[in-house]
Amino acid sequence: GEDVEQSLFLSVREGDSSVINCTYTDSSSTYLYWYKQEPGAGLQLLTYIFSNMDMKQDQRLTVLLNKKDKHLSLRIADTQTGDSAIYFCAEKEGDNQGGKLIFGQGTELSVKP
Amino acid sequence: NAGVTQTPKFRVLKTGQSMTLLCAQDMNHEYMYWYRQDPGMGLRLIHYSVGEGTTAKGEVPDGYNVSRLKKQNFLLGLESAAPSQTSVYFCASSPPDRVYGYTFGSGTRLTVV
Numbered sequence: 001g002e003d004v005e006q007s008l009f010l011s012v013r014e015g016d017s018s019v020i021n022c023t024y025t026d027s028s029s030t031y032l033y034w035y036k037q038e039p040g041a042g043l044q045l046l047t048y049i050f051s052n053m054d055m056k057q058d059q060r061l062t063v064l065l066n067k068k069d070k071h072l073s074l075r076i077a078d079t080q081t082g083d084s085a086i087y088f089c090a091e092k093e094g095d096n097q098g099g100k101l102i103f104g105q106g107t108e109l110s111v112k113p
Numbered sequence: 114n115a116g117v118t119q120t121p122k123f124r125v126l127k128t129g130q131s132m133t134l135l136c137a138q139d140m141n142h143e144y145m146y147w148y149r150q151d152p153g154m155g156l157r158l159i160h161y162s163v164g165e166g167t168t169a170k171g172e173v174p175d176g177y178n179v180s181r182l183k184k185q186n187f188l189l190g191l192e193s194a195a196p197s198q199t200s201v202y203f204c205a206s207s208p209p210d211r212v213y214g215y216t217f218g219s220g221t222r223l224t225v226v
Contacts, residue, residue, distance in 0.1 A: 004155075006155075008153060031212060031214075033214045035214070035217075040220075041219055041220070042117075042203055042217035042218055042219045042220050043156075043203070043205075043215075043217045044217070045214045045215070045216075048212070048214055050212075088155065088156070090214070092214075099144050099207055099209065099213075100146070100158060100161060100171070101214065101215060103148075103155045103156040103157075104155050105153055105154060105155040106155050
């Protein structure tokens with residue numbers, strides 16, 4: 001079945017850039033998403049990218065999509081301590097009723113002052 | 114605008130007890146989902162619903178039942194709780210439009226002892 005993989009941990013210094021990577025298997029995925037989960041909270045949608053796009057930029061966030069390699073990345077510029085959270089990559093199955101999202105394991109980002 | 118509300122937020126059950134988790138959304142979304150979150154495993158889909166009166170199994174449905182009698186509510190039941198069901202449970206909803214991701218509730222932390 002479809003699978004989404006992420007590394008579990010990333011540690012950066014405040015002010016540096018963070019890059020969180022994700023790979024997925026479903027070549028028919030239509031949309032790919034990044035969610036942020038702060039401690040004790042639910043997931044909040046950060047951004048999404050349509051599968052026919054290569055890049056999307058939204059303020060400090062840049063999403064890159066390499067469809068050939070099925071690789072998605074999230075770059076956070078000028079990372080702040082408030083960016084410390086778990087980041088989930090998710091793909092929407094290309095041909096499915098119900099709009100189901102398949103999530104990665106989540107990458108825990110730790111930002112050190 | 115409450116979004117997605119989950120009750121209760123915390124619960125401790127003894128093995129063999131039953132309980133129902135309630136999810137309510139006020140956004141008139143057609144689709145609703147129940148996920149469980151376990152460390153290092155991301156979010157796994159338990160059951161979902163594409164409309165009032167309809168439900169379907171997700172990736173890990175065993176030990177759970179669901180009902181969607183009203184469009185705004187999606188109930189998750191545990192008939193005989195087991196320690197393996199200790200987890201954080203998230204409800205989410207979305208409209209049928211493909212572009213949108215989910216709106217998540219804040220989660221229910223369930224411990225089965």
